[in-house]
Amino acid sequence: MLNSFQTSGNSPGPERCRVGILGFGTVGSALARRLTGPRSIPSLELSHICDRRARDKRARQPQPIAELAWTDRFDDLLAADVDVIVEAVGGAEPAVEYVRGALLAGKSVVTSNKLVIAHQGPALLGLAERQGRQLRYEAAVGGAMPIVRALGDGLAGEQVTRIDAILNGTTNAVLSRMDADLCSIDEAVADACARGYAEADPSADLDGVDAAAKLCILCMIGFGLRVQPAQIDTRTSARILPEDFRKAGLRGGTIRQLAHAEYDRDRSTLVAWVAPTFVRGDSVFARATGPENAAVITGAFAGRITMTGAGAGGDATAVAAIGDLIAIARDRAAIVPVPVLTEPETIKGLTDLKLAEAV
Numbered sequence: 001m002l003n004s005f006q007t008s009g010n011s012p013g014p015e016r017c018r019v020g021i022l023g024f025g026t027v028g029s030a031l032a033r034r035l036t037g038p039r040s041i042p043s044l045e046l047s048h049i050c051d052r053r054a055r056d057k058r059a060r061q062p063q064p065i066a067e068l069a070w071t072d073r074f075d076d077l078l079a080a081d082v083d084v085i086v087e088a089v090g091g092a093e094p095a096v097e098y099v100r101g102a103l104l105a106g107k108s109v110v111t112s113n114k115l116v117i118a119h120q121g122p123a124l125l126g127l128a129e130r131q132g133r134q135l136r137y138e139a140a141v142g143g144a145m146p147i148v149r150a151l152g153d154g155l156a157g158e159q160v161t162r163i164d165a166i167l168n169g170t171t172n173a174v175l176s177r178m179d180a181d182l183c184s185i186d187e188a189v190a191d192a193c194a195r196g197y198a199e200a201d202p203s204a205d206l207d208g209v210d211a212a213a214k215l216c217i218l219c220m221i222g223f224g225l226r227v228q229p230a231q232i233d234t235r236t237s238a239r240i241l242p243e244d245f246r247k248a249g250l251r252g253g254t255i256r257q258l259a260h261a262e263y264d265r266d267r268s269t270l271v272a273w274v275a276p277t278f279v280r281g282d283s284v285f286a287r288a289t290g291p292e293n294a295a296v297i298t299g300a301f302a303g304r305i306t307m308t309g310a311g312a313g314g315d316a317t318a319v320a321a322i323g324d325l326i327a328i329a330r331d332r333a334a335i336v337p338v339p340v341l342t343e344p345e346t347i348k349g350l351t352d353l354k355l356a357e358a359v
């Protein structure tokens, strides 16, 4: 007979980790709903929301979100008794300063912002370490596809040599729609907007700027390299025509926006680009449709590791942010107040010595 096991889910521990959300948009609001809904996480307690239009947004929220502490001042969030701040405002500034300020105030930080990590990741991660806090950013790359943790933890024993990935859900939604219907790019963009996969101006997505920032982060984790987004060669997907898909189909494949990075450690050379690329019809990339992301990570020892998953959307991205929050909640040292170290006046030993006598 098999033993049966009963699990109680995450242990809430003696105290719950208190969370404040900064930016109540697509990601921030989806996260708030998860953390306060019927399938909330026992170890996490959402207590504060900071948004520049806090008053308006709060008025439109149902309970229990409306009864949380809301503010439109970041300083209020810093002064609040939250352990972790989730940065979900987007853009490089003032988000970088918010993340820095939160770490300096002794908070751990979860960010979904690729620009913050691509531009200032190493400096902010260094600051987090010095502060004894955590800075986590799974949601910044790949949406719910857990590529940050896979590269940084799961494949820490690998020597990663190459990364090929679809990292922009908007562009993938547009190109896969053109692929399926042989429609114009304008029609495909309109369809992606209507489904909530694209903003009115998706140029940063189609031009490869968004994927380039994410690729920088993967180069940092996978290769240990500091690469700036401007150093990544990008080619736009905005000029792809239905005819290009017809030709790709005749060759047995299709077109996707790929981010590619290959690092030759012996020669110390990195090749990195984002571009619309021919992919074989039987590849993981051709099968990624709508806002899906996909990645193939190649290593010297384990060969190819493949992953796919929802690359965008509030609920999917909230999954990644919650994973980071749970990891922080498990690390009590990252949320309890930093101990104040004081110099002892005497050293307790066989005999009590004055500190000055002991050294």
Ligand SMILES: NC(=O)c1ccc[n+]([C@@H]2O[C@H](COP(=O)([O-])OP(=O)(O)OC[C@H]3O[C@@H](n4cnc5c(N)ncnc54)[C@H](OP(=O)(O)O)[C@@H]3O)[C@@H](O)[C@H]2O)c1
Residues within 6 Å of the ligand: 022, 023, 024, 025, 026, 027, 028, 050, 051, 052, 053, 088, 089, 090, 091, 094, 112, 113, 114, 115, 139, 140, 143, 311, 312, 313, 314, 317
């Ligand atoms: N959406 C996705 O599918 C997705 C997926 C992965 C990662 N991300 C990343 O997640 C972050 C947030 O994306 P999002 O789609 O949630 O953006 P969003 O819908 O525009 O939400 C951002 C929110 O922050 C507020 N805000 C902006 N600046 C602020 C400031 N200085 N102080 C306080 N609040 C401020 C905005 O207020 P207003 O309403 O006034 O604009 C808005 O409510 C971005 O870095 C994005 O790249 C998003």
